[in-house]
Amino acid sequence: MLEVRELTKSFSGFTAVNQASLTVAEGDIHAVIGPNGAGKSTLFNLITGHLIPDSGEVTLKGERLTGLAPHAVVRRGLGRSFQRISVFLRMTVWENVQIALVAKDAREFCFWKPLQNEKEKIAQLLETVRLEEEAKVVAGELSYGKQKQLELALALAGEPRVLLLDEPTAGMSPRETEESILLITKIVKERGVTLLFTEHDMNMVFGIANRISVLHHGAVIASGTPDEVRGNHAVQEVYLGRPTH
Ligand SMILES: Nc1ncnc2c1ncn2[C@@H]1O[C@H](COP(=O)(O)OP(=O)(O)O)[C@@H](O)[C@H]1O
Ligand SMILES: [Mg+2]
Structure with missing residues (x-):
């Protein structure tokens, strides 16, 4: 459904997103996780046309989105919400x-x-x-x-055929977060919408996502099922800060 190929974006010499690739299949609930500043919002802005990548491309059902303005991207079937309120x-x-x-x-x-x-x-x-x-x-x-x-x-x-939600529960209490995530999951399943989202509550992420990609310093260091990501050594070391042996 959505293919992100080797996107790179630098801000005055600082590389916020570095050769990031993602594959999101139709019907997937795909989470992008990573510490603050990992490049999640920048990656989403590159996908939606709010930022133009230095290199790489994004396609939706095989159609190139890169280079299109945000409103044109929306018309191709990609909906989004922002990390900050926009109503x-x-x-x-x-x-x-x-x-x-x-x-x-x-x-x-x-x-x-x-x-x-x-x-x-x-x-x-x-x-x-x-x-x-x-x-x-x-x-x-x-x-x-x-x-x-x-x-x-x-x-x-x-x-939208694909919905991008950047920290939909940012600023919510744990209880609001849980309710909100359950509502979002119910809606996307009912409507057959593919979901790509970021979320800081790891219990929620591992509970609802069927695919997870981990960003660290702008690069995708792991991508797979929740079990694969949970068991990934690099993720445990770099992201969770818990080296295993
Ligand atoms: N417009 C910008 N100009 C300069 N630096 C930016 C800009 N947007 C983001 N950054 C930097 O890029 C990095 C990634 O930011 P962001 O994508 O917001 O991360 P996340 O959403 O994972 O917290 C951060 O270090 C941030 O300061
Ligand atoms: Mg962000």
Whole structure:
């Protein structure tokens, strides 16, 4: 589904992502882990077109994404959320989703025509992320966890085939983290969406991912099933800081 080939990105001589390659199969729940500063967000920004790599390429179902602008990448079927909140804080939950749907339908370019089944689509997305009750609430007044749920609805509005979530649970309590991860997993399974995500809670990562890639100093040092990664010597030494013998 998604193929990342030897991406490299430097910032004024500092290599943040170094020859990173990943293969994400359709239906995979693929986690990218690594300590702070390992290059996870940079890697995601390279995949989504928010940053241009120095070298390497990304393809989605064989189609090259590298070189396309972020909105064009979204239209090819790749949705994302950011590590920091990116919703319209002064608009209601309902309006936020409405705008995301308009943005998607701008493809067909008929702003003057009401969107087909718009209300049902909004209601359905809000139900999916469990925000039905908050439809009329201004987004800035939602709890942090609920703003993240709204962000997820906005990403889903684009009907992505692959969803990239950069630390979807950053700043959440352990309980919110667990609920949120379970909700995300349920949604991607129900919708048949392929998921590539970063997450700091290792219990959650090893509990839900079927593939894990480990980044360290911008390079992928291991990639495989949770068991393979758990048993990988380099990962234990470098990432978990627990040398084994
Ligand atoms: N725009 C930038 N300019 C300079 N350095 C950057 C920029 N973005 C990220 N970096 C650096 O690249 C490294 C990787 O950052 P990042 O991708 O955010 O890591 P992670 O998401 O794994 O914590 C860090 O050392 C960070 O300081
Ligand atoms: Mg990050």
